[in-house]
Amino acid sequence: MATILAKEGAAEARSTDNVPEAVVVRFAGDSGDGMQLTGGQFTLSTALSGNDLATFPDFPAEIRAPQGTLFGVSAFQINFGSTEITTAGDQPDVLVAMNPAALKTNVPQLKAGGLIIADSGEFNKRNLEKAKYEVNPLEDGSLAKWNLLAFDISALTLEAVKPFGLGNKEALRCKNMWTLGLALWMFDRDREPLIQWLKDKFAKHPILADANIAALNAGHAYGETAEIGGQVKKLHIDPVPSAPGLYRTITGAEAISLGLVAGAQMADLPMFFGGYPITPASAILHYLTKMKEFGVTTFQAEDEIAAIASAVGAAYAGSLGVTSSSGPGIALKGEAMGLAVMTELPLVIVNSQRGGPSTGLPTKTEQSDLYQAIYGRNGDTPMPVIAARSPADAFECAIESVRLATQFMTPVMLLTDGYIGNAAEPWHVPDPATFKPFPVKFLETTNNEGGKVLPYKRDENGVRPWIKPGTPGLMHRIGGIEKAPDTGDLDYAPATHQLQTDARKAKVDGIAHHVPAQDIDQGTEKGKLAVVAWGSTYGPIRQAVRRARAKGLDVSHIHVRHVWPLPANLGDLLKGYEKILVPEMNTGQFKTVLRDQYLVDAKPLNKVSGQPFTIAEIEVAIEAALA
Amino acid sequence: MNEMTSIAVKTTLKDWESDQEVRWCPGCGDYAILKAVQRTLPEIGADPAKTVFVSGIGCSSRFPYYMSSYGFHTIHGRAPAVATGIKLANPELDIWLVTGDGDGMSIGGNHTMHFLRRNINSQIMLFNNEIYGLTKGQYSPTSRIGTTSPTTPMGSVDRPALPCAFALGAGARFVARGFDTSKELSNTLKAAHAHRGAAFVEIFQNCIVYNKDRFADFTEKAVANEKQLWLKNGEPMLFNKGTQGIALDVEKLTLKIVDVVDGDWQGAGVIVHDVTNRSVAHMLVELPMDLFPVALGVIYDDPRPTYEDEMLAQDTRAREGKAANLAKLLAKGQTWTVANAPEDQGPLSNV
Numbered sequence: 001m002a003t004i005l006a007k008e009g010a011a012e013a014r015s016t017d018n019v020p021e022a023v024v025v026r027f028a029g030d031s032g033d034g035m036q037l038t039g040g041q042f043t044l045s046t047a048l049s050g051n052d053l054a055t056f057p058d059f060p061a062e063i064r065a066p067q068g069t070l071f072g073v074s075a076f077q078i079n080f081g082s083t084e085i086t087t088a089g090d091q092p093d094v095l096v097a098m099n100p101a102a103l104k105t106n107v108p109q110l111k112a113g114g115l116i117i118a119d120s121g122e123f124n125k126r127n128l129e130k131a132k133y134e135v136n137p138l139e140d141g142s143l144a145k146w147n148l149l150a151f152d153i154s155a156l157t158l159e160a161v162k163p164f165g166l167g168n169k170e171a172l173r174c175k176n177m178w179t180l181g182l183a184l185w186m187f188d189r190d191r192e193p194l195i196q197w198l199k200d201k202f203a204k205h206p207i208l209a210d211a212n213i214a215a216l217n218a219g220h221a222y223g224e225t226a227e228i229g230g231q232v233k234k235l236h237i238d239p240v241p242s243a244p245g246l247y248r249t250i251t252g253a254e255a256i257s258l259g260l261v262a263g264a265q266m267a268d269l270p271m272f273f274g275g276y277p278i279t280p281a282s283a284i285l286h287y288l289t290k291m292k293e294f295g296v297t298t299f300q301a302e303d304e305i306a307a308i309a310s311a312v313g314a315a316y317a318g319s320l321g322v323t324s325s326s327g328p329g330i331a332l333k334g335e336a337m338g339l340a341v342m343t344e345l346p347l348v349i350v351n352s353q354r355g356g357p358s359t360g361l362p363t364k365t366e367q368s369d370l371y372q373a374i375y376g377r378n379g380d381t382p383m384p385v386i387a388a389r390s391p392a393d394a395f396e397c398a399i400e401s402v403r404l405a406t407q408f409m410t411p412v413m414l415l416t417d418g419y420i421g422n423a424a425e426p427w428h429v430p431d432p433a434t435f436k437p438f439p440v441k442f443l444e445t446t447n448n449e450g451g452k453v454l455p456y457k458r459d460e461n462g463v464r465p466w467i468k469p470g471t472p473g474l475m476h477r478i479g480g481i482e483k484a485p486d487t488g489d490l491d492y493a494p495a496t497h498q499l500q501t502d503a504r505k506a507k508v509d510g511i512a513h514h515v516p517a518q519d520i521d522q523g524t525e526k527g528k529l530a531v532v533a534w535g536s537t538y539g540p541i542r543q544a545v546r547r548a549r550a551k552g553l554d555v556s557h558i559h560v561r562h563v564w565p566l567p568a569n570l571g572d573l574l575k576g577y578e579k580i581l582v583p584e585m586n587t588g589q590f591k592t593v594l595r596d597q598y599l600v601d602a603k604p605l606n607k608v609s610g611q612p613f614t615i616a617e618i619e620v621a622i623e624a625a626l627a
Numbered sequence: 628m629n630e631m632t633s634i635a636v637k638t639t640l641k642d643w644e645s646d647q648e649v650r651w652c653p654g655c656g657d658y659a660i661l662k663a664v665q666r667t668l669p670e671i672g673a674d675p676a677k678t679v680f681v682s683g684i685g686c687s688s689r690f691p692y693y694m695s696s697y698g699f700h701t702i703h704g705r706a707p708a709v710a711t712g713i714k715l716a717n718p719e720l721d722i723w724l725v726t727g728d729g730d731g732m733s734i735g736g737n738h739t740m741h742f743l744r745r746n747i748n749s750q751i752m753l754f755n756n757e758i759y760g761l762t763k764g765q766y767s768p769t770s771r772i773g774t775t776s777p778t779t780p781m782g783s784v785d786r787p788a789l790p791c792a793f794a795l796g797a798g799a800r801f802v803a804r805g806f807d808t809s810k811e812l813s814n815t816l817k818a819a820h821a822h823r824g825a826a827f828v829e830i831f832q833n834c835i836v837y838n839k840d841r842f843a844d845f846t847e848k849a850v851a852n853e854k855q856l857w858l859k860n861g862e863p864m865l866f867n868k869g870t871q872g873i874a875l876d877v878e879k880l881t882l883k884i885v886d887v888v889d890g891d892w893q894g895a896g897v898i899v900h901d902v903t904n905r906s907v908a909h910m911l912v913e914l915p916m917d918l919f920p921v922a923l924g925v926i927y928d929d930p931r932p933t934y935e936d937e938m939l940a941q942d943t944r945a946r947e948g949k950a951a952n953l954a955k956l957l958a959k960g961q962t963w964t965v966a967n968a969p970e971d972q973g974p975l976s977n978v
Contacts (some may be wrong), residue, residue, distance in 0.1 A: 081977075243965065258957055261953070292946050293785075302707065302740075305705060309711075313681075313699075313708070313711060313712025316713060332714065336705065338702075430956065430957065431954065470697075475696055477692050477697070478698070478699055480702050481700060481701065508796050
């Protein structure tokens with residue numbers, strides 16, 4: 001969301017007579033129809049026009065699912081407005097359906113009275129059968145509770161690009177630009193940035209650039225010349241009143257990559273990123289390969305285990321070691337995380353959570369790896385866990401992960417999810433001059449005059465020194481086997497293991513005093529109900545709590561970034577509320593953690609459909625809790 | 628090996644001994660290998676501060692604790708992956724990887740393959756004792772068919788892996804063989820160190836507790852002449868005091884044993900060892916032990932560019948002319964500027 005300039009609630013009043021303060025548009029089509037690209041470009045145009053926004057790309061796991069099938073539908077939802085936007089919207093106001101399957105899978109969510117724009121050219125017998133429609137829904141009146149606008153976008157596109165002599169298949173690929181042109185007209189947008197983008201994209205194929213621009217213009221003109229016939233009115237959504245400064249759109253994957261780079265710079269370290277391709281985490285590896293001038297080395301390993309093991313090796317050699325994956329890959333990395341905990345080497349492990357277990361829902365979102373992050377290793381193996389709440393927040397969380405890892409010589413897990421990773425939102429670009437660096441100091445001369453170096457001598461925070469191999473005179477051996485204090489010599493005497501297990505736990509527990517105190521996102525320090533959550537549920541909870549408070553309900557919102565160790569004041573804070581509600585996209589993991597840590601009667605609100613919470617779902621739960 | 632270590636540092640065997648008590652079984656072949664390594668390092672002018680021993684899990688993997696260099700005892704099978712990260716983060720370090728037949732061929736087989744394929748500059752010593760020692764004697768991926776063990780009371784039925792054949796198959800550019808008590812081991816290790824790239828050395832090692840004398844049929848003095856084929860680049864492949872040699876069976880495209888009369892090895896068709904001949908290397912490592920002597924020494928040595936050299940060159944090219952400007956990086960892409968806000972919008976609140 002944007003950095004909004006307004007008192008809470010003030011933006012709500014901005015809605016004028018006929019113009020809504022926010023609109024939700026969903027583009028849905030076949031995997032091959034270019035819906036993600038259409039959505040991405042519409043997002044940029046929305047950002048450039050100054051609206052606040054949030055997006056939700058929702059695509060199948062198959063790369064090219066069979067055409068026209070229900071499981072091959074790819075959708076992109078965007079919520080934009082003149083007020084603060086924190087979710088991609090509960091229900092679309094406008095659904096663009098490029099084929100029958102897209103209509104069938106998406107129309108149930110469309111708001112009553114909403115608008116359907118459908119490409120009637122694709123509603124042929126074959127496609128209707130694939131979508132399991134017995135009769136054409138455009139003609140049987142079944143869509144009566146919505147406004148329906150059906151015309152042959154395919155034919156109109158073919159007509160528009162005729163002068164460029166493309167083959168039928170190539171010409172039809174311009175359909176998404178035609179649709180985008182119409183959408184830009186509907187929301188009074190400037191076409192120029194998009195035309196420029198098309199020219200750049202197809203610089204080597206000017207014919208394709210011209211054809212796409214012609215399709216875009218034709219779609220726009222179609223709206224302009226009112227061939228639509230009064231059903232659709234041009235709508236201008238005012239810019240959101242944002243804090244002055246420079247903005248860009250950012251996805252979670254971009255934000256994490258940038259945050260890691262910024263963190264490495266602040267720690268004054270080169271970064272080594274060991275990765276292995278996995279959905280939805282690969283995007284981070286892709287971004288980082290292009291940031292070599294920041295001292296970033298990326299390595300595509302042979303498997304998830306080698307990806308983390310190489311990062312552990314790089315950390316041992318004095319780089320910021322980073323690895324990234326999603327649930328199944330994180331499971332494979334577990335043993336090496338234990339090695340990093342045991343040897344006390346800094347490491348950042350990014351987990352882009354997806355639906356589980358096993359392969360689960362590779363392209364859908366879930367928060368079900370919390371137990372895995374906090375507890376999921378053999379032995380007593382404590383590790384700090386940080387959870388990002390939104391794409392923009394992921395930037396700060398990545399920096400915080402680097403800070404904790406390097407300042408406390410520990411692996412840190414950074415939790416994000418498929419939704420945060422792929423979703424985009426406006427980002428108030430920060431000025432690096434305002435960042436507070438935390439440069440790493442390696443041990444360069446002995447810490448034990450007259451004796452051998454003590455690689456496991458702890459400081460007042462229980463942190464051992466970081467010693468780079470290659471440093472003269474400080475040769476020592478480390479390993480995953482239990483070790484004596486100070487010397488690190490192999491030692492598995494009973495008392496040693498007790499002492500070292502306690503020391504590792506105390507170090508990580510102690511981090512709770514070195515992270516910001518838990519704040520209250522909205523509401524009061526004491527009250528009837530606190531909604532306590534973590535991660536990407538932030539957006540819908542924020543809006544739901546805002547609405548409930550506007551209705552006069554006594555509800556507060558606490559959103560936890562440091563999910564392990566929990567901030568030192570959280571326990572006392574929670575005791576100030578009569579009831580605690582914990583919405584999560586899992587079966588109640590954080591709820592259990594809170595109950596365990598504070599003996600509070602936290603109540604769960606769970607959803608594991610692979611889709612984010614809607615605002616309404618949380619609002620209903622708040623009302624029920626207070627009823 | 629690399630440029631840094633080629634700047635010779637003066638050390639003695641004692642300088643490489645750590646203060647840790649060695650915990651292998653008395654009589655274990657590992658002791659002899661440890662001494663051979665500690666004897667070799669001063670001879671090649673290695674610097675303890677720039678030398679890193681990296682190991683996995685198993686008896687052999689305790690090795691780093693006994694060396695007074697830097698050392699990392701990692702997790703089972705993953706030493707090649709950890710070593711890759713170390714080398715990429717600091718290519719100046721001289722890496723010695725210590726692994727075993729279980730660690731390197733079984734649980735870590737995948738990493739061994741990719742480490743060799745990438746050709747990370749380092750020395751890999753695979754101690755092959757054909758048994759799992761530390762877990763008390765189960766058969767290993769290199770155990771011969773019929774090996775009885777706690778997990779194969781009726782004898783193992785799976786065919787053993789041949790580490791050197793595996794290494795060649797994975798694309799290794801240096802493959803050598805030695806055994807624990809051999810006086811030649813030090814020379815083989817020196818050659819491995821001199822090779823720029825991943826140098827793979829299989830060392831037959833006697834596990835006196837669980838697989839005693841497994842290799843005696845070719846390591847014992849009494850049979851050494853007829854069962855050991857010591858290879859030297861540019862020299863004929865002779866054994867048994869020069870009375871026998873290895874020749875190419877042109878009909879079958881295999882190697883065969885020929886008798887050499889009065890030293891006329893040319894006449895007998897004995898071939899000259901060429902360490903860059905990959906085809907012959909494949910044949911040598913697959914010679915059946917019952918019919919042939921065991922090929923020992925440097926079997927194959929033909930360097931290719933290393934992964935880290937190529938990667939660093941690419942990184943350098945990518946960085947050319949680019950400054951690390953974080954502010955610019957953050958502001959990349961399509962951006963827009965919000966001008967100063969009108970006064971009536973109230974105080975700035977970060978949400």
